[in-house]
Amino acid sequence: MTSHSERAAAFLKDPDRVSWHDETLWIVRKKRDRAAASVKEWENLREKASKLKEYVLSDLAGLLTEFERNATLNGAVVHWAADADEFNRVVLEIIKSKNARNIVKSKSMLTEECGLNHFLQDHGVDIVDTDLGERIIQFRNEPPSHIVLPAIHLKKEDIGELFHLKLGTDRGATDPQYLTRAARVHLREKFLNAHVALTGVNFAIAENGTVVVCTNEGNADMGVHSAPVQIHCMGIEKIIPKMEHLAVFTRLLARNATGQPVTTYTSHYRTPKENGELHIIIVDNGRTERLASIDYRDALKCIRCGACMNTCPVYRRSGGHSYGFTIPGPIGTILAPHSVPGKILYKDLPAASSLCMSCSNVCPVKIGIHEQIYKLRQELIRKGYGSFVKRAILKISGFVFAKPVLYDISGKMVRIALKIVPRFLIYSRVNTWGLERELPAVPTQSFKEWYRQNGSN
Amino acid sequence: MKPAGKFKIGLFIPCYIDQFYPQVGIATLELLRKLDQDVHYPLKQTCCGQPLANSGAEDDAKEVYKNFVRNFSEFDYVVTPSGSCAYHVKEHYDILEQSEDVVKVRRCTYELCEFIADVLKVDDLKINYPHRVGVHQSCHGLRGLKLGNPSELISASYSKVISLLEKADGIELIKLDREDECCGFGGTFSIFEPAVSARMGRDRVDDHLRNNAEVITATDMSCLMHMEGIIKRNNKNIKVVHIAEILNSNSL
Numbered sequence: 001m002t003s004h005s006e007r008a009a010a011f012l013k014d015p016d017r018v019s020w021h022d023e024t025l026w027i028v029r030k031k032r033d034r035a036a037a038s039v040k041e042w043e044n045l046r047e048k049a050s051k052l053k054e055y056v057l058s059d060l061a062g063l064l065t066e067f068e069r070n071a072t073l074n075g076a077v078v079h080w081a082a083d084a085d086e087f088n089r090v091v092l093e094i095i096k097s098k099n100a101r102n103i104v105k106s107k108s109m110l111t112e113e114c115g116l117n118h119f120l121q122d123h124g125v126d127i128v129d130t131d132l133g134e135r136i137i138q139f140r141n142e143p144p145s146h147i148v149l150p151a152i153h154l155k156k157e158d159i160g161e162l163f164h165l166k167l168g169t170d171r172g173a174t175d176p177q178y179l180t181r182a183a184r185v186h187l188r189e190k191f192l193n194a195h196v197a198l199t200g201v202n203f204a205i206a207e208n209g210t211v212v213v214c215t216n217e218g219n220a221d222m223g224v225h226s227a228p229v230q231i232h233c234m235g236i237e238k239i240i241p242k243m244e245h246l247a248v249f250t251r252l253l254a255r256n257a258t259g260q261p262v263t264t265y266t267s268h269y270r271t272p273k274e275n276g277e278l279h280i281i282i283v284d285n286g287r288t289e290r291l292a293s294i295d296y297r298d299a300l301k302c303i304r305c306g307a308c309m310n311t312c313p314v315y316r317r318s319g320g321h322s323y324g325f326t327i328p329g330p331i332g333t334i335l336a337p338h339s340v341p342g343k344i345l346y347k348d349l350p351a352a353s354s355l356c357m358s359c360s361n362v363c364p365v366k367i368g369i370h371e372q373i374y375k376l377r378q379e380l381i382r383k384g385y386g387s388f389v390k391r392a393i394l395k396i397s398g399f400v401f402a403k404p405v406l407y408d409i410s411g412k413m414v415r416i417a418l419k420i421v422p423r424f425l426i427y428s429r430v431n432t433w434g435l436e437r438e439l440p441a442v443p444t445q446s447f448k449e450w451y452r453q454n455g456s457n
Numbered sequence: 458m459k460p461a462g463k464f465k466i467g468l469f470i471p472c473y474i475d476q477f478y479p480q481v482g483i484a485t486l487e488l489l490r491k492l493d494q495d496v497h498y499p500l501k502q503t504c505c506g507q508p509l510a511n512s513g514a515e516d517d518a519k520e521v522y523k524n525f526v527r528n529f530s531e532f533d534y535v536v537t538p539s540g541s542c543a544y545h546v547k548e549h550y551d552i553l554e555q556s557e558d559v560v561k562v563r564r565c566t567y568e569l570c571e572f573i574a575d576v577l578k579v580d581d582l583k584i585n586y587p588h589r590v591g592v593h594q595s596c597h598g599l600r601g602l603k604l605g606n607p608s609e610l611i612s613a614s615y616s617k618v619i620s621l622l623e624k625a626d627g628i629e630l631i632k633l634d635r636e637d638e639c640c641g642f643g644g645t646f647s648i649f650e651p652a653v654s655a656r657m658g659r660d661r662v663d664d665h666l667r668n669n670a671e672v673i674t675a676t677d678m679s680c681l682m683h684m685e686g687i688i689k690r691n692n693k694n695i696k697v698v699h700i701a702e703i704l705n706s707n708s709l
């Protein structure tokens with residue numbers, strides 16, 4: 001398997017595309033800054049959201065049972081799934097029990113995480129993503145490259161070409177309005193024939209059993225209103241205690257995600273339609289294990305706004321697919337290694353950060369993302385996962401820096417070596433620094449040597 | 458303006474400054490002495506341990522941390538021309554047993570600009586520096602030590618670094634398109650993710666070039682070393698100068 005750095009290097013081979021990707025996401029970041037600045041109590045709001053999420057994590061079991069009770073009273077059917085496999089099977093059973101074939105789905109990172117689409121397709125069910133970006137990547141049979149803007153790695157030319165193949169639009173068409181209209185016509189037909197509508201969940205309110213779904217395209221509503229059966233899928237961490245807490249999050253979410261004051265649609269689903277069914281599936285899939293970990297539990301506070309991606313200088317230049325995990329960017333980096341209980345995966349990701357801390361500063365629920373990346377690095381080395389060479393170098397330098405005399409000698413040796421070793425050796429393939437950078441010029445004296453001669457008061 | 462006091466200062470010079478940029482150490486020492494400080498450079502110092510710890514070898518770094526504390530616990534303040542090292546000592550020496558010495562060293566370690574602004578409370582260093590300067594706000598100084606307000610936070614604007622620079626005679630501080638984006642050095646990040654790191658560095662240098670800077674300055678020589686490597690490789694017409702050298706361009 002290739003590592004993040006190799007996949008990033010491949011993405012970087014097309015510098016113009018990288019500039020475009022970087023600039024597009026930077027514009028989203030700037031919009032976010034303006035939207036956030038328009039709320040004078042912004043930082044207080046973040047603090048409040050963070051505290052609320054901490055409270056939720058401290059009483060998850062209580063809130064979930066309260067939610068289940070109220071949702072059931074509303075007429076919803078609540079299901080529990082311990083892992084991805086069980087979740088997929090629950091969905092399939094509901095679909096089968098209704099003899100349903102056509103499923104429409106609005107955006108849900110949870111279904112991506114569980115690989116629901118492929119599972120259903122393998123069982124002969126036609127599942128269509130109705131979020132425009134999601135539909136685009138579904139056509140391409142690709143995972144999303146961003147959690148809010150799933151097709152952000154594609155330019156309008158790419159989409160024109162894709163729609164020409166899949167939807168029969170004019171060859172070479174790139175006008176976003178024309179292409180969007182074609183997608184809309186295509187999706188309209190899917191909505192009208194849908195038997196089951198699936199959605200993700202942004203917030204689930206314990207005190208009244210409501211699930212809240214935020215979209216910009218209204219596609220969750222289109223699905224739910226046209227299909228007799230609706231299924232809402234949520235991770236256990238989506239719960240919030242009361243209705244009055246919702247606004248804390250909705251005020252943050254859209255502003256932080258795209259710079260809009262609020263998502264175009266904020267839909268509350270509480271009771272089934274007449275003669276319809278409303279199912280809610282509550283999924284664990286490793287979240288309980290994370291909850292038990294002091295170092296990494298805070299990642300469960302995430303409201304999936306995507307802002308940490310937009311601000312991340314590494315993400316913007318390496319693209320979402322370079323992470324190789326369903327959720328890319330900083331939040332993906334801290335979720336991926338412990339995404340499967342009992343294993344450590346994606347060991348390359350913690351190194352894919354310059355630890356600039358920008359992610360933690362934009363995070364609306366104040367997850368210390370950079371701190372978790374730092375901790376993951378410690379854990380990897382402690383458990384012996386650093387590559388052998390890397391570990392050897394680290395051990396030697398630990399030893400050298402701890403012993404002043406050795407440090408003096410080795411420092412001097414490096415300086416002498418840099419002077420006398422021919423350039424082609426210094427800039428060989430083993431020296432990744434030298435691939436695109438010069439090494440510093442070598443002074444005749446170190447500071448310490450200078451100080452010994454000239455430094456006294 | 459007179460410094461708020463005369464202190465016994467332990468000067469910490471990060472390893473890469475010691476080995477590759479001694480002039481930065483010299484400028485720091487000279488400046489602090491001009492400010493009437495009693496400055497000592499403990500000869501048994503090595504490194505703050507950050508390169509090890511940021512790569513995940515915190516356990517191996519512990520001995521390095523202890524050496525740091527041994528060398529610096531006797532001083533009123535530890536001052537260093539590096540935001541990143543100061544931040545590391547303050548933030549990550551939490552894994553040591555918190556003896557009196559450790560607590561003191563963590564509390565009393567300062568990045569140079571912060572020390573001048575907050576402890577000595579000197580705001581005009583009578584600098585003469587007739588150049589167009591772009592300030593690269595190194596991440597650990599900015600977001601870690603809070604030397605300024607990072608662009609992500611919705612808070613009042615300030616910068617301890619820029620306040621010291623803007624009083625300089627002849628200086629023209631240029632405005633960057635992205636005021637505080639990371640340069641992509643990131644310690645071992647520059648080695649493990651060379652392609653992204655170099656691209657970030659090129660973008661950072663280009664921002665300064667586009668906005669007509671002659672000089673890129675920063676509180677951290679490590680960021681500047683990385684950008685200098687890129688500037689030289691691509692033959693760009695701009696140079697890097699550590700903030701200590703600019704602050705020392707005076708005759709106090």
Ligand code: SF4
Pocket residue numbers: 301302303304305306307308309331359362363364365366367369
């Ligand atoms: S970690 Fe924070 S910034 Fe990133 S997606 Fe989650 S809530 Fe948003």
